[in-house]
Amino acid sequence: MTTHPAGPTAPAGASPVTFHDHLLPGITAGRYRITVDQRLPAEDLPGARFEPVRQTVNVQAAQFRLDPSWVHAVYPAAHSQGSFHRLLPHITLDAATLPWQREPFTAGTRSPVRTPWLALLLFGEGELPGDPDALGATTSVTVGRLLTGDPAVSGPRLDPNAVDPVLLDTPCHVVDVPQDLLAQLLPDPSDLKYLAHVRVGGEDAAPAEGQDGPPAPDAYAVVTTARFPREDQGRYVAHLVSLEGHAPPLTSDGKPEPDGKHVRLVSLHHWTFTSCPTARDGFGRLAERFTPDNDEHSAAPLRPAPDPGTGLREDLSYLLEQGLVPMTHVTDSGERTLAWYSGPFLPRVAPELPRPADGHFPDADGLLLHEPVTGTFAVGYACAWNTGRALALADPGFATTLVRLRHRGRLRRATDRQYATYQRQLYGALPTGAVAGESPREVFEELLRGDAADVLATALGVPEDEPRPRAVPAAPVPPRRDVPRHASTARTPSPDAAEAAKWLARLRTLRGVPFDCLVPDQRMLPPESLRLFHVDRGWLDALLDGARSLDRNPDADTATDTELDELLAGHGPVPVAGLLLRSALVPGWPALRVEAHSAGTEPVRVIHNEVLGADVLLVLFDRVPHSLTISEPPQGLHFGTDEEGEVVLRRQGRGDAAPPPKRSVPAPMARPAGPRVLDVGKLAAVLARELAAEIAPRTAISPAEFAMQLVRAPEQLTLTFGGTRR
Template structure:
């Protein structure tokens, strides 16, 4: 819902918009003070105004009323732009004229989404008959965007008149103070709008001439409207008239649709007529809409403490009030239909005649409400009831009390758990059995301290479960919180991506720093960083000169100096050839530290390095920590930090995790709670568990420490730390539905704080304030309820959602009006009037009296009570006359409290306002209220300042390693290791970088030095075998070295082994039997088509299919398909139940290399039923094929299958049978 701020928007789309906007406002105020104190130059406009940001243009609790906000040009009729230009050249003059017609685009028959902010009474709710329904619109210009009364002139005329007044040509009194809107609120009973059946359907229906766009039979909605197009509206029978004509818009208007009500002619005439002093209807030449100019106005309010309007510092609304009350003599509740009706074109039509049955009016918004009999609803009593129901959030006392009073010890224990806010939930353990568990949401009825055992991060949340040893029931509270955090993080793609990038950046920088530090601890010059190089710039020139001036060995070794230790000032470079000058000596193998992530050296240094890396990411561009009031160094950290703080505000947590049982929050109740910081810790830990790829998750701990730095820091220009909610309340009441922007104030006891030597709270009073469901309000604070920081809680009706009533008293016999005091002076002068809260004058009117301000009956003195409308402008004139005569002046001065000479809609709205009620709850007294919330405060409340709510689960999670720490350390080499010889010993050798002319790179070298983006399988990956038929076995196979049993597949026996039909070809659509090469002979994909021919009744258990391809060069006597395979690997084409694994091995008997491709089933048992395998086709990627010497060649490929004999026995020999397939001939053709 969009809120119009009346200026620069301060809206922040965040669940923490209250705290963020408060922080930015404080920082902006401090910066403004700093500019003034430093006499910093500012921009001054021509009229002397200083250009400066508005900090808070409207104080909290104040409102500003305007009679109307009219746009510069109205919508509706056609406008014409006329342009005239005079061109003079060479003594000649040319006059050019042009015209362009246009229409202003504005709502006409329907409202855009979000236009209605609220209504009163709310849809479906009830109120007494005095109340006038009204609509609050989010667009303050909307009621005046079209002309409600053309007699009052256009908006352009108004603008020109105001311009003449500004120039002194006219008097200010000539400017109209009111303007008729085109939208009015009309209330009807359902019987007044309900159409009889014969008018809805049949030959005599008023809709008989409409198109198929009007569904037949016609049905009215719940608010008695009928939806149709304007074209169909004009096709209604002639006894239905309407103010909507083709003069109100462009020709395309007829295709627009809207909702229409059908008003009886007599009622329509009364609604648009004036009445004399005796109550008689006065009909003019046509309908009169001027009375409705007193029923629309604009209100600008301060949105602090409001759930909906509080998204902006200030909000501007337009309000349209109805003029008709509910039934006065009803003995049962009566349903009323309120309609926001367009009166555009009403003044241009004639009154309906005797031949008209209905007047069709367009309803842009409608709702139903109920009018109750007298004395059945009292708003003050509703507020008082909320104060009496104040308690903490848990199961009702009538449920807990019997359990605590029971003689059964188990029931007593359950009662205690329920008293602490727990509930019993269904829980399914890991083995699948359903049982019961204890669960409590983050909102607790008692203070929950930091739990000492919840200090370690978790990988699954299971270790966060707590067993209640007395009840024997598992407490899954924090385990559920962990899973909720992880699930919410997985559902936010932006957060997961940002967290992954933050983790990558942290680990890369930290690992690099740890490795550099470890190397430099062994030898300072073994690795030179950019900073090290810059530090040596001062001595580099001298060092370069010393390379040529000094002789080898001229600088003797100092006694006791380590051979690889460089003294300060000694040059890094040494004389010699280019190789010696620019390539530093590498560390000897025995001096190289172990730099694996699991090494003890790495684990000791990594946490500090990770913390340094995170703090660099968490900084702002100015170098200070990022605190959401400055510019971030890393946008990813900004995303992660904002998401984590939002979760600490419990934003987005599903409601059933917050309130685990509906009985905790019953209707018409106010419930306070403490926010369990352990629950929030588990939620954050679950979210940060994503993206970890290491056994020891130090990155998560580093991110949490950076988060704690943010929480514990006081930003520059602020007097308080970052605010994190610790307490809150739920309010469930119909008052929340009636007044969605019910204003909430958290007040402190300033006198108690002053006597204790403390300052008033500097932070935002409300940290989160939302309407979470219909009639349910939630608010968070960081102050302890009942302390001097939070001594009282006040609920007040909002300024823009107050009730409007005809008078203080209204019935069939009289109307009792209290003319209220109104002021045109400032607040300080106003407070000098000691009677400012008393009514100025009480006036009573009766239906038979004269000069009434209320019209009871359509026919005077008939006691019909059928009209019930305000008589305007008589009522507004009476108010103005009383104020002018009785307000008086300030005592001892000539300053009048009220000075005005015109009745306006803003002034009249203050008279129609029902009294504003508020509920003040004293949280610090010794009453039942204080006793109910006493358990929320910590044992040592201290001065009541907000506690520091940092993350507590800071111990890194560690996965148990398969090897002991340090087992991966490389053994020290022998003393005479040739790699450790000092380079000084080969000084006489000449440096050279030339490569021998006949040098040919070996295949293994070529495959090991590929581009970074090339994936390749290394050569000689598999082991060497002396038996070419031996298949490399996995961990389940035997190692006894016995030769497997081999048989040949029979040709035709029902129980014979499956036959494998194998073909190898290029990846071509028209050739499935050859490998085709072109003259470029680039690496290509090979398709291995494998079809199984077998009997459906065989019971062979397939374990593996192996394909061997001999490797060799094109110059060998026997043609080999490939010389080597270094491609990206192979993958299955359709049968994804198998894995394809290529590897190379060496046949020692033939001294030959083979490419072996193994097809293994994805089965835990190691085999699959052969009849379930129809095919095993796969693709071998980017194979380099040897070019045939004569244009064509044939390569032989061997294959075999391995089966299990008995599935009940281990998969070791002799329980394995190998069946060779016939050799396969692969034809290679060069095109």
């Protein structure tokens, strides 16, 4: 059971993201005692009162370690470098209730909004004694040792008896923070609620398999730090730490505790990045490289570009423009010669590949095409066939399923042929009106509909005066069948056929195909480039034919091949076009959004979206797009100020009913001469006062409204293509 606060807040414009103050679990983590007491209305009766039943229940939640799969994204990205001095780093968690599953500090805090037990702290070089270079170094200790305490540091005060004994021997990561530094970085306990919120975005959510209707929105918990990186270049490490069991770092007079001990904090997740104000690695600056007339960085068709000044003949340059790459080819006799290779991605629409009579290529030799310009072979389709066969052999599950499917199909075919032979031998002379291929029962019923009933009645001695059953009129004769009725093709697909078709459908979207087969020359995709292409349907067919060639007999497996073809047709459209993006945008924005539209406003369906390697993104479409939009993900919204260090006020609420404020306020710093820490409480009061004319007058705003005012709108780049070459 979870609860949302009333009145979610949406950012300005048509954004699909809404903000909530929190997403509270129905019960926080801890140990509870449940007591059940039952009494009857008449207490004077014997046995009217029962003894109460008590049961102790442990509600468990993450406490000393965090599952890495729960981290949806971090910003800035791990190990990235960019101009981040105006942005507040943050972490996005898939577990939307996690920041509110426990209580912070030892005495708790009084606030109408639940205070999170997690905080994101940012440390620069030379600040952490155990990590002076801000490389993300931590100390590993067991949970039992952490709870026992170290006299040299101030650790969390938690009851070891309240912790699962299994966890006491498990390791956890800790960092020791100087007390005066922690007092500067950590806001007042009453202001911590502004640094965590819940973000719900429905546009990127995908429906579950087998689910009908619109997809359910995804909810993410976001924890933000209050510290800006410095304006000069430097490396930083961000730690998501636990505040459970700690005392607030400041005393009542605003000074740190006098003991001067380092505070030992549990680090649940950490990452490093480098802030460089002069870096050109921001989203906008990286995306601008793909605009037209930007040399090799601009969006262009995927083709091998010859080096300038090579003086190639016109016919060879034409082959390169068509997407063919010259490569060394070793023939069956061992000779080394030149051949031309083309992968599935071409800068043109490929002509239809002629297919054999049965629709499937039996081997790769039949796919070696003669290239008349140079008198050599084009080996692209043959390589596709061999690649599909190698991938099928490398997957023992698919290979076993396909072979079993073919053997069962042959057994069924042999049974049908044997039954047809037996039927012809036993019922070679069928009565008039009978249909060849019918079962013996059907033949007998056909005989009884005619004069055979009277003949049988006389032979069995049935009296003449007894009423005899009236002959049933003959049913319409169905069209002649070549296959016995028990072997009808309208049968339910077998599990093996469904599984094999599903595997082939995934292969058709090029999942698992080596990247060298897709892009044979690295010069076709230089760093920081965007390349567009058409998908060669013949290459995909050759790839699938190679995978289906295992234990295939063209004469005996016709029915099995037909069944697979029918199932494949129901697994969605075939890729027609796509793009390859090689850029720092791929690792820097893991949930990068790519949208395409046709000549009108209709969106183009994305069939496949996959990150290949460290910095390459592959996107396949069901048709050729007319425009392309690359944008930051909604869940990756950034927080910070503009270039002048001010917070631009945003409209509150949904739609266009309320006009935008069109004003901004300076972001107050808690200690201007210190580590650039935002005064969260003061900024919240200023924002509430400035927005009082737009919302109901109050002295403070909610965490969701606070986060919305600090949002830096996601950037995007839209490219329009005038046409495609054929």
